[in-house]
Amino acid sequence: MTDTESLEGWVPAIGRGVTLEEVIERAFDYRGNVTVIKADGTRLEGYVSNRNRDVGVPFIQVFDRAGDGPFDIPYADIRTILFTGKDTAAGNSYAAWLRAKEASHQRPRTPPAPGA
Amino acid sequence: MSVPVSQMWAVASYVMRQRLAGRTRYPLVLMLEPLFRCNLACAGCGKIQYPAQILRKHLTVEQCLGAVDECGAPIVSIPGGEPLMYPEIGRLVRELVARKKYVYLCTNALLLKDKLATGAFEPSKYLSFSIHMDGLRAEHDEAVCRDGVYDEAVEAIREALRRGFRVTTNTTLFDGANPLRTREFFDAMMDLGVEGMMISPGYSYAKAPDQEHFLRRQRANELFSRILTHPQRRWKFNQSPLFLQFLMGKRDFECTPWGNPTYNIFGWQRPCYLLQEGYAATFKELLETTRWERYGRKSGNDKCRDCMVHCGYEPTAVNHTFASWRGFVDTVAATVTGRL
Numbered sequence: 001m002t003d004t005e006s007l008e009g010w011v012p013a014i015g016r017g018v019t020l021e022e023v024i025e026r027a028f029d030y031r032g033n034v035t036v037i038k039a040d041g042t043r044l045e046g047y048v049s050n051r052n053r054d055v056g057v058p059f060i061q062v063f064d065r066a067g068d069g070p071f072d073i074p075y076a077d078i079r080t081i082l083f084t085g086k087d088t089a090a091g092n093s094y095a096a097w098l099r100a101k102e103a104s105h106q107r108p109r110t111p112p113a114p115g116a
Numbered sequence: 117m118s119v120p121v122s123q124m125w126a127v128a129s130y131v132m133r134q135r136l137a138g139r140t141r142y143p144l145v146l147m148l149e150p151l152f153r154c155n156l157a158c159a160g161c162g163k164i165q166y167p168a169q170i171l172r173k174h175l176t177v178e179q180c181l182g183a184v185d186e187c188g189a190p191i192v193s194i195p196g197g198e199p200l201m202y203p204e205i206g207r208l209v210r211e212l213v214a215r216k217k218y219v220y221l222c223t224n225a226l227l228l229k230d231k232l233a234t235g236a237f238e239p240s241k242y243l244s245f246s247i248h249m250d251g252l253r254a255e256h257d258e259a260v261c262r263d264g265v266y267d268e269a270v271e272a273i274r275e276a277l278r279r280g281f282r283v284t285t286n287t288t289l290f291d292g293a294n295p296l297r298t299r300e301f302f303d304a305m306m307d308l309g310v311e312g313m314m315i316s317p318g319y320s321y322a323k324a325p326d327q328e329h330f331l332r333r334q335r336a337n338e339l340f341s342r343i344l345t346h347p348q349r350r351w352k353f354n355q356s357p358l359f360l361q362f363l364m365g366k367r368d369f370e371c372t373p374w375g376n377p378t379y380n381i382f383g384w385q386r387p388c389y390l391l392q393e394g395y396a397a398t399f400k401e402l403l404e405t406t407r408w409e410r411y412g413r414k415s416g417n418d419k420c421r422d423c424m425v426h427c428g429y430e431p432t433a434v435n436h437t438f439a440s441w442r443g444f445v446d447t448v449a450a451t452v453t454g455r456l
Contacts, residue, residue, distance in 0.1 A: 033167045046169075047166065047169065054405070061382075085167055086167070088167060
């Protein structure tokens with residue numbers, strides 16, 4: 001995954017090229033906190049740990065910012081989901097680590113102190 | 117092969133009971149993840165990328181034991197995260213041993229010496245430390261993205277063996293692995309005195325940082341053939357010889373995703389240890405409501421196409437052993453002769 005593929009900061013406009021179901025799928029796949037905006041206008045910020053669309057009343061499960069939960073929220077009660085938290089899976093830490101390792105190998109060694 | 121006779125018997129009798137009962141889907145190894153927190157950030161790992169409030173959470177011992185009882189598998193593997201960071205790891209292991217579950221505590225070993233010194237664990241035939249070792253010093257330190265980890269793990273292995281514990285190693289091999297170096301690594305682990313080794317190709321986690329180095333199926337067959345052809349007699353593997361033959365391309369198996377079910381703070385993971393396509397509240401719900409036909413090579417699922425990982429295929433190999441006399445004879449022959 002590269003930084004450019006991250007959904008971090010995404011504010012989806014439901015109905016304009018994207019459905020609520022698609023946004024929920026993306027939120028379930030997202031490894032950061034999101035903000036769920038419910039139909040009644042209330043908000044819940046947290047991590048979407050699960051979703052089940054194969055049941056009579058499809059729902060998502062959310063752990064809030066304090067780690068409490070999971071709280072069940074029916075699809076029907078969701079207006080939209082904002083990708084507000086940091087995407088913890090974004091970036092390329094392996095490449096970064098290789099670069100750092102390479103740099104450390106190229107760095108000139110500090111000469112020993114006199115008398116050491 | 118190095119699995120103790122008592123453990124082999126426990127697994128064999130369990131599988132026979134399931135077959136006699138007519139069960140087609142049953143678990144062999146419970147993958148119990150009490151937490152996602154880890155003290156390393158390995159390039160190939162997709163298990164630890166979560167927000168802080170999730171990384172702070174962990175299962176209670178009671179939740180863990182409830183999952184163990186509900187699942188009923190004879191073997192419990194405790195990966196993570198790093199399970200030695202779980203505050204109640206000593207109590208959890210004691211409870212599992214009391215239930216006569218064979219426990220593989222999968223650890224990077226950075227905390228192992230300290231835990232042993234505090235008396236958190238007692239040696240038992242039911243407990244094996246499964247130390248993450250992805251190769252010799254250079255390869256392992258690169259895989260875990262930190263220098264010095266190999267040496268610390270080797271020290272911890274020596275200390276655990278000195279104290280009388282069962283110690284095995286688990287090794288994930290990625291594209292570019294050097295067969296000769298891997299064979300040297302096997303020699304080194306045998307020299308250390310570990311009971312046996314477990315090997316598997318890596319899986320391309322969508323969330324893992326390193327997406328370039330996972331093995332495709334044909335390349336995996338070639339690599340494992342070069343590593344395992346003419347194995348040294350002294351090498352001992354803590355896994356089914358039929359699975360090793362599968363890795364070498366000598367057998368064609370289909371995945372058994374329910375064989376190693378995974379339980380963590382989110383529930384029972386669908387469909388397997390590697391894919392996260394949702395969670396069930398109970399093991400029964402996992403078995404009965406997961407659309408199993410969507411997974412495995414035959415399903416055509418892209419995510420399963422190149423997977424050869426032990427958690428899906430080792431249960432298949434074990435089932436194959438007990439499904440026919442041919443499978444049983446092949447397993448015994450490979451076990452006795454050491455030939456793959």
